Amino acid sequence: MRYVGRRLLYLIPTLLxxxxxxxxxxxxxxxxxxxxxxxxxxxxNIPTAEQIAKLNKxxxxxxxxxxxxxxWLFGVLTLDAGDSLWTGEPVFTELFRRLPxxxxxxxxxxxxxxxxxxxxxxxxxxKRGTMADYTVRTFAVVGLSMPSFWAGILxxxxxxxxxxxxxxxxxxxxxxxxxxxxxxxxxxxxxxxxSNAALVSRLVRSxxxxxxxxxxVRTARSKxxxxxxxxxxxxxxNSMLPVITVIGLGIAGIVGGTVVMETVFSLPGVGRFMVDxxxxxxxxxxxxxxxxxxxxxxxxxxxxxxxxxxxxxRIRLE
Amino acid sequence: xxxxxxxxxxxRVSRRAVLRGAAWGGVGLAASALIxxxxxxxxxxxxxxANAPSGTTAAAAVQGKSGGRLARAISNDPDxxxxxxxxxxxxxxxxxxxxxxxxxxxxxxxxxxxxxxxPDLATSWEVAPDGMTYTFKLxxxxxxxxxxxxxxxxxxxxxxxxxxxxxDLKIAPRSGMLQVIKSVETPDPYTVRLLTKQPASPLSxxxxxxxxxxxxxxxxxxxxxxxxxxxxxxxxPFREIKINRGSNTTLQKNKEYHVKGRPFLDGLDLFNxxxxxxxxxxLQAGQLHIGSANPATLGPLKSALGDKANYFERPDLxxxxxxxxxxxxxWKDERVRLAFARAINRDDAIKVVMKGAxxxxxxxxxxxxxxxxxxxxxxxxxxxxxGANTIADSKKLLMAAGVPEGFKVPLLIRQTVSENQGLFxxxxxxxxxxxxxxxxxxxxxxxxxxxxxxxxxxxxGLTTALDDPDAVYSQYHLQDAPGNYTKLxxxxxxxxxxxxxxxxxxxxxxxLVRQMELTALPLLAKVVFYWKVSNAIAHKSVKxxxxxxxxxxxxxxxxxxxxxxx
Numbered sequence: 001m002r003y004v005g006r007r008l009l010y011l012i013p014t015l016l017x018x019x020x021x022x023x024x025x026x027x028x029x030x031x032x033x034x035x036x037x038x039x040x041x042x043x044x045n046i047p048t049a050e051q052i053a054k055l056n057k058x059x060x061x062x063x064x065x066x067x068x069x070x071x072w073l074f075g076v077l078t079l080d081a082g083d084s085l086w087t088g089e090p091v092f093t094e095l096f097r098r099l100p101x102x103x104x105x106x107x108x109x110x111x112x113x114x115x116x117x118x119x120x121x122x123x124x125x126x127k128r129g130t131m132a133d134y135t136v137r138t139f140a141v142v143g144l145s146m147p148s149f150w151a152g153i154l155x156x157x158x159x160x161x162x163x164x165x166x167x168x169x170x171x172x173x174x175x176x177x178x179x180x181x182x183x184x185x186x187x188x189x190x191x192x193x194x195s196n197a198a199l200v201s202r203l204v205r206s207x208x209x210x211x212x213x214x215x216x217v218r219t220a221r222s223k224x225x226x227x228x229x230x231x232x233x234x235x236x237x238n239s240m241l242p243v244i245t246v247i248g249l250g251i252a253g254i255v256g257g258t259v260v261m262e263t264v265f266s267l268p269g270v271g272r273f274m275v276d277x278x279x280x281x282x283x284x285x286x287x288x289x290x291x292x293x294x295x296x297x298x299x300x301x302x303x304x305x306x307x308x309x310x311x312x313x314r315i316r317l318e
Numbered sequence: 319x320x321x322x323x324x325x326x327x328x329x330r331v332s333r334r335a336v337l338r339g340a341a342w343g344g345v346g347l348a349a350s351a352l353i354x355x356x357x358x359x360x361x362x363x364x365x366x367x368a369n370a371p372s373g374t375t376a377a378a379a380v381q382g383k384s385g386g387r388l389a390r391a392i393s394n395d396p397d398x399x400x401x402x403x404x405x406x407x408x409x410x411x412x413x414x415x416x417x418x419x420x421x422x423x424x425x426x427x428x429x430x431x432x433x434x435x436x437p438d439l440a441t442s443w444e445v446a447p448d449g450m451t452y453t454f455k456l457x458x459x460x461x462x463x464x465x466x467x468x469x470x471x472x473x474x475x476x477x478x479x480x481x482x483x484x485x486d487l488k489i490a491p492r493s494g495m496l497q498v499i500k501s502v503e504t505p506d507p508y509t510v511r512l513l514t515k516q517p518a519s520p521l522s523x524x525x526x527x528x529x530x531x532x533x534x535x536x537x538x539x540x541x542x543x544x545x546x547x548x549x550x551x552x553x554x555p556f557r558e559i560k561i562n563r564g565s566n567t568t569l570q571k572n573k574e575y576h577v578k579g580r581p582f583l584d585g586l587d588l589f590n591x592x593x594x595x596x597x598x599x600x601l602q603a604g605q606l607h608i609g610s611a612n613p614a615t616l617g618p619l620k621s622a623l624g625d626k627a628n629y630f631e632r633p634d635l636x637x638x639x640x641x642x643x644x645x646x647x648x649w650k651d652e653r654v655r656l657a658f659a660r661a662i663n664r665d666d667a668i669k670v671v672m673k674g675a676x677x678x679x680x681x682x683x684x685x686x687x688x689x690x691x692x693x694x695x696x697x698x699x700x701x702x703x704x705g706a707n708t709i710a711d712s713k714k715l716l717m718a719a720g721v722p723e724g725f726k727v728p729l730l731i732r733q734t735v736s737e738n739q740g741l742f743x744x745x746x747x748x749x750x751x752x753x754x755x756x757x758x759x760x761x762x763x764x765x766x767x768x769x770x771x772x773x774x775x776x777x778x779g780l781t782t783a784l785d786d787p788d789a790v791y792s793q794y795h796l797q798d799a800p801g802n803y804t805k806l807x808x809x810x811x812x813x814x815x816x817x818x819x820x821x822x823x824x825x826x827x828x829x830l831v832r833q834m835e836l837t838a839l840p841l842l843a844k845v846v847f848y849w850k851v852s853n854a855i856a857h858k859s860v861k862x863x864x865x866x867x868x869x870x871x872x873x874x875x876x877x878x879x880x881x882x883x884x
Binding site for chain 1: 389395397488489547548562563564565566587589590591592593595596599600602603604605606759760761762763765766769770800
C-alpha cells in the first residue's frame, strides 16, 4: 500500500508538468482560436484584425498567460474546466457524454485483440517453424504494416461493395439500441483489434519461446507432463509479463488508438472530440482532455505494475 | 430577347411598373438577358411570383407525397446556429430549414440570379422609380415556432440586427452590404418599407435579401437576447432542431407551417461524417439521399450508383487565384505581375488541378450574367491564350524588371485547401526561371499573415455568397475591401464601382460592370486560374431538389418543397 501511495504522490508533479507543457504547446502553435472561429469551418469569412482582437478579448485570451493557466487548472481540479471556445458547451459535460463510447470501443478492440493474439501467439510458439507459425507471422506482419484507419476504410468499402450495406448512421448507445450499437462498433473494433493483435501475438510467441527454454520447463517435461500442461500451466503465466505490459499500455492508449477510427466510422467519441479541438485550437478542451488522458495513462501504468506482483511473486513492488 | 428590346418593352409600361416586383421578373428578365437567356413571358415586365402565394415556387407545381425523412451528410457540427452571424455551410445546412426570408431564390432554379428571386414571407413588392424605396407586402398567416405571430416588426428587427449588430454577435458578415439601407419602416403589421441611402438596383437588393443568411427572426426573441447560437425559433418548415455533437442533427416537420401542404418531409437527418469515403459509402448504400462529389470521386460513384441516382453539375461561386503583395518589391512592378500571370497556363490548370471541372473567367462568375465574355478576357494582358512564345516573353519581362533567373520566392498556401493549386503554380513559375518555396500554413495562420501583409505570393480560393458585382467587388477588389490583401486598386476602378452600384438600368449597369472588370483585371492584383465547378448526386427517390450555382447550400437548404418517392 505504501508503494501505491508513493506512486500516487509522484503523479502530482508529473501531472503538473504535463499541464504546463500542454498549456505552453497550445499557445506556441501558430494560429489562434479567434481567427479560426471567425473564418468559420469553410474558411469563407475574412476576419479583420479588429474582429480578431475583439473576439480574443471576449474569450478571455487577452489576459496574462499565468492567469489563464491558473484559472484553467483550478477549474479542472474542481471539475469545471470551462466551456469550449468553439461551441460554448462545458468541457466536462461533452467529455462525459463521449467517454462511454470510446471506452466501449477500446474495450471491444482490446478484447478482440487479446482473444485473437494469445491463442495464435501460443500456436506459433508451440508449432515453431511450421506452416502454422509462418501463417501467424504473416498475419502479424500484415497487421503491423497496415495502418488501422486504412483497414477501417477497407472494411467500409468491402461492406458497401459486397453487401450494399454499412452500419446504421447516427450513433446509438448500448442501452438505446444494443443491436445498432453493436453493428456500429464491431467493425472499428475489429480494425483496431487486428492491429493490436498483430503486435501482441508476436510478443506472446517470442516471450513464450524464451520461457520454454527455461530449466523449470524442462523439469516439467521430464516429469512426464503433457505438452499442453507444460505450456498452459507452467510456461504461459511467466511469459505473460511483457504481454500484460503491452495490453495495459494499449488500454491506456485507447483514446489515441480510437482517434482515427472514430473519424472513419463517424463515431462521436473522445478521440474525435480531441482532434476537432486541436484543429480548432480549442484550448480548454485540448488542455483538459490531455490532462485527463495523462491521469488515465498514469493510473493504468500503475495498475500494470501492480499486476506484475500477482503474476510473478518473485517481483516485490517495494 | 435582347436588352434593347427589353428596355423598349419596359418603356411601354410606366417606369414604376418596370421597376416593380423585382423582381419583377423584370429584373429577372434583365438578368435573363444578361445571362443570355430570354423569355417572351417576361418581356412584359410582369412579376413572376408577385401574385403567387407566399412561399410557393416552381417546385410547387409538383404534387408531392408526404412522409419520410431526408438524410444528408455534414462534415462539421455548427459552432453556431445563428445565420446572422455566420458565413459557413456548417451553420446554413442545419439552420436554414428553421427560417424564412422576405424573398428567396427559387429552389428549382439553378442559377441563383436576380431572375430567380421569388416571394417568401413577402407576397409582393414594389420598387420606387428612384430605386430608393422598396415596399414589401407580407403574409398574414405565418407564425414562429413558439406561436408568436409574424409581423413587419420582425422584419425590421431582423434586418437591423444584421445591419447594426449587437455586441453579442461575433461577426456580422452582411453588415457592410446592408449599409445601403437607411431605415426600415413598418407602416402596418403586414407592410415593410426599406428606404435606401442611394439608388439601389433591384438586381442587387433583391438577391441580397434572398440569400439564405437573411433569415427573419422574431423581434421578441431579439429583444430578449434569445440564444440563437444554440437554438432556433423561426417561421420555417422545420423545427425542434436537436444537435447530437459528432453524430447527427435532427429537425422535425413544422405542422403549422404557413404554406399549405408544406413541407412534405417528416423531418431532416443530418449525419456528421467527416470522412469522404464514409460519406460516399453511405450514399452508395442508400443511407444518404443526397451527397457531393469531387472530380476524383464522381466517376467511381457514377459507376456504383448508375441510373439509381441523378447527377448535377454547376459552376460554383469560387475561384482559385494567385495574388501578389503589391506593397513590396518586386510585386509593385506591373511587368513582374504580368510575367507571372502569363506563366500560368489556365487550360492546364483546369485539366490538371480540377480534372476538367473548371471554367476560365475573370472576377465575376463565368456564365453568371455579369461576366465579361471570355473572348474579351483573353485580350486582357496576362490573360492571353498560352502560346509558344509565352514563356520566352515572360522571361524577357522579368529581365527588364531586373528579376534575375533563379529568383526565389515563398508562396503562401492554405493547408488542404490550396495545396494542389500551390504545387501547380510552383511548376508553372519554374518555367520562367522562378524558384518557388512552398509555405504551407493552416488557415488561421494563412489569414493572419494575409491580414498583416506578411507574404509575397499567395495561392488562394475566393468565395462569394452572391453573384453580384456589389458583393464581389466590395468584398475582394476595392481599395478597402477586407479580402483585397494586395490593397491594389485605382481611382478609376473605385469610381466605376460607385457608378454601377447606383445605376438602375440593367443594361447600363451591365456595361459599367463590364468596364469595371476590364479595369480591374489588367491590374493583375489577382490572377484568376479558373472558376470551380461543383457536383452533387441525389438518389432518384429525391424529388423537387436541384444543385444551385452557389453550392454549400447557401441559398437552397430549406427543403420546403422536397419530397421522397420511396
